[in-house]
Amino acid sequence: MSEIVTQFSDNFLVGPIWPASIMLALMIIYSGVAALGVGDFDAGLDVDVDMNVDLDVPDLDVVDVDMGGGGVEGADLNHPGLFGSLGAMTVRWSNFGRIPIAIWGGVFTLALWGISYSLWHGFDVHRYSATLIPSILLTIRNAVIAVLITKPVTQPLVGKFDKEPGYDSSRMLGSTCEISSIEANPSYGQAKFRTNAAPLLLNVRTDGSTFPRGTEVRIIDFNRSKRIYTVTKINSES
Template sequence: MSLIYLAQTHWSDRFIEHLFVGPMWPATMLALFVWAFVLISLLGFFSIDLGVDSPEIDLDPGLDLAPDIDLDPTIDVDGNLDVDTSVDASGHDAHADMFGGLAAATLKAVHLDRVPLMIWLATFSLLFWVISYLLWFEFDVERYSPIWLHSIALTIRNAVIAVVCTRFLTTPLHRLLVPPVQYHTETLVGDCATVETSEVNEQFGRARYATNAAPLLIDIRTTGEVIPKGSNVRILRYNAHTKTYLVQSEIENDDLLVGK
C-alpha cells in the first residue's frame, strides 16, 4: 500500500513540476487563468437547483463597482489610436496613423475583428499550452536548459506558432459571425466617414469608414477647405490616379440642402 502511495505521489509531483519548467510555466499560467475565467462564466449560465430556497441577502451597498463587459460577437475592433500630438497640420499625425493602421491590420489578420475575445483567448491558450508541452519534452529539453533566456526565447516562438494555429482554427467562426461585405470605391461614394487625422485639406487627410467589422481607413482630400479631426464628411467621388476620395464637410453639405 505504501509503495502505491509513493508511486502516485512521485507521479503527481513530476507532473506538476513539468507544468512549471522552462517555457511551460507561461503557457500553464495563461491556460489556468483563461480557462478558470471561462469555467466561472459558464457557471453563471448554468445554475443547479437543489430545491432549497436560500435566504436573499442584499450585499449591494449602492455602489456600482463591477464594470460592464460587452462580449458582443460583432466587436467593432478599431486599432486606431486617438493620439493627436501635432499642433499644426504639418505633422499630419503620420506616426500615429501608421501605427493605428498596422494595429488594425494585425487584429484583422488574426481574426480578432470578428471573433469574440474570450473565445479567441481560450483557443489560443489551449494551443499555446499543447505546443509548448510537445516542443519542450520532444525537442527542446535535450537542446536547451530551462534558464530565463532560453525560456523567454522559446515562449515567444511557441506563442507565434499558437497565434498562427489559432488564426486557422477560428477561420470558420470568423466567416460565420459576420458575413463578409465587399466594399468597393463605388459603394463608398455618397456615404459618410469620420476624419481621423488632425485635419484634412487638399493635400493630406485620412478618414474612418464604419463597417460591420473593423472600420476602413481611407485617404481623403478636399477642394481647399480645412476640416478638423472628428468631423463627419461626405464622400463625393474617387480619384483612381491618386487613390484618394474627395470629401466635403457634412455640415456644409447640409447647409446647401437647406438653401435649396
C-alpha cells in the same frame, strides 16, 4: 505525494510550459464560471481593427460602438506610423477582435499549451536550459506558432458574430461633420458628427483630397460592409 507534485511540476511548470499552463488554467476557470452563468462567455471584444487586410491601405478602427440612431464607428489611430500599421495589420490578420475574445483566446491558449508542451519535451529540453531568458524566447516562438494555428481555426467564425449597424446611415447622407483626426484622406480619417447629445465619432474617407483637422465636410456615401463614410469638402460659397 511529493513525488507526484515534483512530476507535475517537471511536466507542466517548467521552461516555456509554465506560462502556457497558467493561461490554460485561467481559461478553464473562466469557462467554468461562464458556464455557471456568472460570466459572459460570449463577451465579444467589440474591437473593429478595420485594416482591410486584403492589401488595401490599412484602416485602424479600434472601437465599434453601436449608438442606435447614429454611427460611432471607432477610434482611428491618428496618422499611424509604420510599426503601428504593421502591428494593427497583424492583429487584424490573426482574427483577434473579429470574433468573441473568449473563443479566440480559448483556441490560442490550447494551441499555445500544446505547442509548448510537445516542443519542450520532444525537442527543447535537450537543447535549452529551463532558465528565464531561454524560457521567454521560447515562449515568444511558441506564441507566434500558436497565432499561426489560431488564424485558420478561427477563420470560419469571422463575421458570424457581427452585429448589424443600428444607426440609420441614410439619415447621415448629406449631413455635415468635422474632421477630428489629424487629417483625413482616402486611406484613413475620423470625423465628429454633431448631435443633441455627445457627438458621434465616424470613420471617414475623403473623395480624393486631404483635409486637415477642423475641416467641415459633407457626407456623400456610406460603405455598409466596412462602416465607413465618404466625405467631401464643403464649398466656401455654400
